[in-house]
């Protein structure tokens with residue numbers, strides 16, 4: 279689904295990612311961990327196509343197609359979802375209206391008509407019930423006065439409605455308390471299927487107790503320096519990152 283090979287990328291003159299290799303297949307959950315400033319958020323931004331980042335060299339393919347030249351909206355229409363892609367507060371635009379627009383834009387990009395209102399309502403109801411989201415929440419203004427947990431609920435609701443093929447959840451600086459962490463984890467677990475994949479970027483081993491990853495990768499200095507299974511996350515929690523640095527010397 280996602281194929282990244284020898285990817286080098288950065289901002290302006292600065293190289294941040296220095297040769298990333300990563301393959302993600304349908305049905306898989308990958309966790310990316312690593313010390314502050316190692317390039318985790320940059321990797322998410324480069325995959326999603328944020329404009330300030332530039333690819334220097336390497337392959338970035340999604341479903342067999344080179345996406346490195348596509349803008350973020352085009353990537354989203356192909357089924358990529360990045361959390362925090364829309365962190366803005368939009369007064370007067372409700373959680374529901376925002377998601378309706380996003381769905382219809384994706385349909386338009388595929389040459390389809392708007393989703394009929396009845397079908398949209400049914401889907402909203404279904405997903406809100408699945409995620410135990412209160413109806414009142416759905417009519418609130420986007421992100422206006424949202425708590426950390428509510429922001430996460432909104433994001434997971436977007437994820438549920440948009441049904442992306444690959445979701446990248448950047449949880450590194452979201453200040454997740456235990457409730458927000460559970461919102462993310464429960465949401466991801468309910469939405470996981472054999473056809474979609476998730477990349478979770480996190481500092482919290484605890485999150486990975488709830489979302490069990492198939493693979494854990496350690497990013498350091500712009501490279502994936504170690505990969506393993508969920509036990510690696512536990513080892514990192516217990517021992518920190520220094521032992522990996524020592525292994526690399």
Ligand SMILES: Nc1ncnc2c1ncn2[C@@H]1O[C@H](COP(=O)(O)OP(=O)(O)OP(=O)(O)O)[C@@H](O)[C@H]1O
Pocket residue numbers: 289292294312313314315316317318319320321330450451
């Ligand atoms: N827009 C930018 N302009 C300049 N430098 C940047 C930019 N974005 C990231 N960097 C630099 O790139 C490096 C990697 O940053 P990044 O945010 O990807 O790390 P991270 O692993 O996500 O860190 P954290 O765990 O602290 O969230 C850092 O040195 C950072 O200062």
